[in-house]
Amino acid sequence: MGPTASIENPDQYRLPTDLKPTHYDVVVKTDLEALTFQGVVTASFDVVKETSSVTLNSATLDLGRVTVYSDALKTSQEPTGQSFDNVQERVAFQLATPLPAGSKGEIKIAFTGELTSSMQGYYKSAWEHEGKTKHYALTQFEATAARRCFPCWDEPLLKATFGITMVSRESTTNLSNMPAVSEEILGPNSDVSEDVRELVPGSEEKWKVTKFENTPPMSTYIVAIANGTFAHLETSVKMPLSGKTVPLRIYTTPDVIHQAQFALDVKAAALPLYEKIFNVEYPLPKLDTLVAHDFDAGAMENWGLITGRTSVFLLDPERADQATKKRVATVQSHEVAHMWYGFPIFEGATLTLADQMGEVIIPGTIFPEWRVDSEFISDHLNRALALDAKLSSHPIEVDCPDANHINQIFDALSYSKAASVLRMLSNYVGEEKFLKGVSLYLKKKLFANSKTHDLWEGIETATGLDIPDLMENWITKGTSIGFPVVTVTEEANGIRVRQDRFLEGGRAAEEDNQTIWNIPLFILSAKDGKYSVDKTALLQEREQFFPIDTSKHYKLNAGTVGVSLYTPPDRVLYPEERLRKIAEEAAKKDSIFSVNDRVGLVYDALALAKAGQAPLSDALTVVETLKNEEEYLVWDGVGESIGSLVSIWWEHPEIVDQLNTFRRSLFTPIVDRLGYEFHDSDSRDVKLLRKLAISQAGSAKEPKVVNELSSRFDHFVKNKGDDSKIPADLQQTIFSIGVKYGGAEAYEAALHAHDNPKAPSQKIAAMLALGNAQEPELLKQTFDMIASKARDQDVMYYFAGLATNTKARRDLTQYYKDQYEPLYKRFEGNFTMSYLVRYALDFLSTKKDLEESEKYFADKDTSKYNQSLQQTLDTIRAKIAYIERSTEDLDAWLRQWERRQ
The missing domain is CATH 2.60.40.1730 (tricorn interacting facor f3 domain)
Incomplete structure (x- = not known):
């Protein structure tokens, strides 16, 4: 580099x-x-x-x-x-x-x-x-x-x-x-x-x-x-x-x-x-x-x-x-939290209490119907784990003495993983004692310089536990990089559990697998006919045996608490037959597994498949087993996971067509059940599930959904911006579908909304939609707008929209390379430069692309975005390995699924 x-x-x-x-x-x-x-x-x-x-x-x-x-x-x-x-x-x-x-x-x-x-x-x-x-x-x-x-x-x-x-x-x-x-x-x-x-x-x-x-x-x-x-x-x-x-x-x-x-x-x-x-x-x-x-x-x-x-x-x-609504509420609440303490960047990026307080505890109090703690799993935990599963991961708190590099440290590890650590700690010691410790910390350090250690000492005083010893090993030392996959083997009277470092690109090499974490296993199991969670079970060695009744259901990391003590068993690898039993139990209406458990099950299965730890076919079987699920949060995990597979195999059209057929089978019935209209009497979860199902079915090219959304956008086009047929929750989806299938006339309507938005959300919808055009001349117009029309703060939206359009992806990579110098000059002092390199390259998935990317940046001064670049290159490597490893398995499972329909 x-x-x-x-x-x-x-x-x-x-x-x-x-x-x-x-x-x-x-x-x-x-x-x-x-x-x-x-x-x-x-x-x-x-x-x-x-x-x-x-x-x-x-x-x-x-x-x-x-x-x-x-x-x-x-x-x-x-x-x-x-x-x-x-x-x-x-x-x-x-x-x-x-x-x-x-x-x-x-x-x-x-x-x-x-x-x-x-x-x-x-x-x-x-x-x-x-x-x-x-x-x-x-x-x-x-x-x-x-x-x-x-x-x-x-x-x-x-x-x-x-x-x-x-x-x-x-x-x-x-x-x-x-x-x-x-x-x-x-x-x-x-x-x-x-x-x-x-x-x-x-x-x-x-x-x-x-x-x-x-x-x-x-x-x-x-x-x-x-x-x-x-x-x-x-x-x-x-x-x-x-x-x-x-x-x-x-x-x-x-x-x-x-x-x-x-x-x-x-x-x-x-x-x-x-x-x-x-x-x-x-x-x-x-x-x-x-x-x-x-x-x-x-x-x-x-x-x-x-x-x-x-x-x-x-x-x-x-x-x-x-x-x-959630974004406005959590951002405002997050920033208000900082009025009691700044974001201490003394040695580098340290934990932010504002994520835990401002995005979970306070919004959960003001808007209890939002279930922000459960949504935290997808909003923060999995986002953080995606970065932490790369070889280019870094500790939450890093040294950054050079101001020229400091913008790079504000990534999902510094924010979302940090917030996950605090969520874990709050769950571990109890929210009341956690907040008491925060109070003691603030009373001692208000207006004064402080370090993360001071927060641990406050919580230690409130709990009587050795919090600094537990947490600082997690935050700054060797165990703070990465997290383990916990492999479960069943024996006669219990389970044998082994820990290894989890990497998205495959099994960790010996030199990358030296860490031994202290892992609370949170084992849900049956004893005397009753299920309970054992929070005392700690995996402190490479392998340990834990006695439980394996004739009954059990699950590790019960509740998907997330990062636990030093690190979580956030990826748990079960024997194939046990995974099937867990999925079948999770699919029951009266399941012993919570919503959080089911969300974690979906994310775990797909992540383990991507890492080569389990067959992708096993993960898809879990998804199919949960096809009658009713909870939005579980379906959100399913949608994100299947959409990710479509994006990874984007240059394999036959696989994409099969995946989209599977995706339509999952989400179209939900659209049929919930319809397109949003009512004040609907719960928030129903609104979110309706939006998700329509968006997923539309992305999977379900004809009746595409026709319905196109018709609504056509009304918008023909009636000079009348958005009465565009529900707020479907605005982004309808704009993107409308431009994708509507040609020049639809493009011009989106452009007019871009120039004259009724609200910030409409402008964002328009910017993303303009990148969804299929015609080369319209895509060229979108690219031209990046330099001529886009506000600096909005360039990332143009890149994001183009990056989701498979017809524009390779043009986007070339545009980034051709315009590198003006883009660098425009954004070298901002956070934006780190986003652009990801949007422009993240979807690449061939060895040729990797070699060309490494060669391209070899003579560049990447110091202001090197961390983002390394993470992006790791992502490409992982996709190359995933495609090589799993294409045959994926194709076979999809063909078998089609024969079963």
Whole structure:
């Protein structure tokens, strides 16, 4: 692969430790007409050891006058010289007179910058108003982009307080982390600082000055400012612990503010719950959310001013589907959780409590009908395991001293596997004790630097268990990479259980199979006629024997709890006959196996087949056995698994046709039973199952489903965007089917919806659908839009849509290669680059493709997306092995199935 930075000497990537910042006064003037900003930062610091230079971070800024004051010297001095390190994004100022150790000082720096569309630092976002493009400005500083707004010590450990003053045009709104303490139109008699006066010298235009309260001590990456023509909705909540009334607002542009009410309602419900659960007072005086049209990540937990995409915070209540509602609720709840603690990226990516709290516990309390804990298996656990099953896996918490590589660590292992670990721990110690431990941790570390170990200590205090010893081995040491497959062999009086590392590409080689995990087996078995789960059974060796009654049903990892202690038996390999018996029992209406067990059974069977641990035919037999299943979550696992097989064998048309016939047999009866109409009286599960069945049957080319969906989209086309026949939950499916089968006229209708969406979800549906066209000239138009029309934040949707279209896949790979340089330049500092390499290559499945891909990247600097690239290449290798290993078995099973029909 291309060159990557060494971390043998991590200090080379860190700022010198001779100075420690304590407080920043930042004045920023925003000019939305010139699309520029300028300002002055005055940073106070402690001198830890004598130094003749001041080194801090700065990037993409033009720096003006610099002065350094020392309280010990009682004088200011201008630097005798300055030097820039563009790679590490630092500036160093040399001083004639050293700053004495133990003293205090401050550095004052003037700066100017451009408001670009980079979606990092202080940048511009665009929206349309009365046919004209207008702009507003906002910040995205995670992980290391505060330096693009003002010079600072831009490392998470270096916390300080911040006093923000914003200067802007009179008609605009200024926002920051804290409430405004004053705001006035600048006049000759205004009581403002000299810094402000210098930024607006004798201007005839009217400028507004907004001064905000000082922040608590915090890292630079959660500082936030914004300026623009915003509208807002507001409410307030009385907090249960402090009794304080906290104002809550949500801001966005006036054209879409009516779609923000649901997110505001979720925030109002979640904030008091967190204070009650954490038993720690909400630490800030207000909580705003700013919804942006251009945003690189999904959302960002800036203290007091959450920011994020329209698609994660806005919904039209008349058109919102179940997935959109859940996404808005969980994202808002997730970011609110961060108001008590940041995302600690001190040594690297560490666990995020916000996933467990914000996406399971709190939404489960607000919306109990959503069954978020069960959905967690597909939303997080299996997503994490898919990455952890690769040789290129990494620990949850990794060293990342080089800021140039830090965006790569925010993947499913850092988020979803981390959340799975916390879900496991909560199940293991009990939710009440888990939350008590979180409370103890927060009380001790609020506003202070912390490490994951501090959380373990809090839970240890609450439980009396040795949590640090258990968890840190799982999080950072050798056992933190990968997870085992647990193989079960039946003997006379029980079962013999063996553990080996699970890899998606096949059995682990000896050198990759050295780890011995401590695995709670959670064995469900019968004793004296009653079934119960043994949570004390621990597999602590390569092999162990456990006495149980094998004449009755049994199952390991009961409840699919997920990651358990050091790691889970999340992939359990049973003897063929036992797997058949488990599936038959699972298919009964009064089965002893729970919904979670049945979901886990489906995912396990297909994952083991992909890894060559069991025949694919066995997995398909499990699926067929469960054909009368009624639970949405189980069917979701079936649909995802069969769809994955279709995608893997995409260049084997006969196999694909057979798989689609099988898929139609599973899902079309559900469509016939549930129909196409969504009713308010329907449960959430019924709505989700209806959507899933229609989508799966449509993807499998069921004629009557394709005709029905095409007819509904045709109504949309013929009636100028009338979507009355398109239920919100079917919008994505109908748009994609409509464009796939509708030709140029349907394409133009989707394009019009793309340009004039009624809600963010409609634009996403249109972007994905445009990649589903079958005609070469229409696909070329979609590709052309990536460079000419697509917002930076939306390019991944175009790639995703094209990647699902087998007629566009190879063109997408070639497009990525042909446009690599402009794409890299466009996204090198964003999260997007890691997504694009996956979308462009992930579906490849031949040795030739693998060799050509490895050769293509051999001379590229892949350091900013190397992790994603390695994971993608591992995926291709696994698919090659899967196809070679299982095609004959798959074809034979499908032919036998057809003969049985």
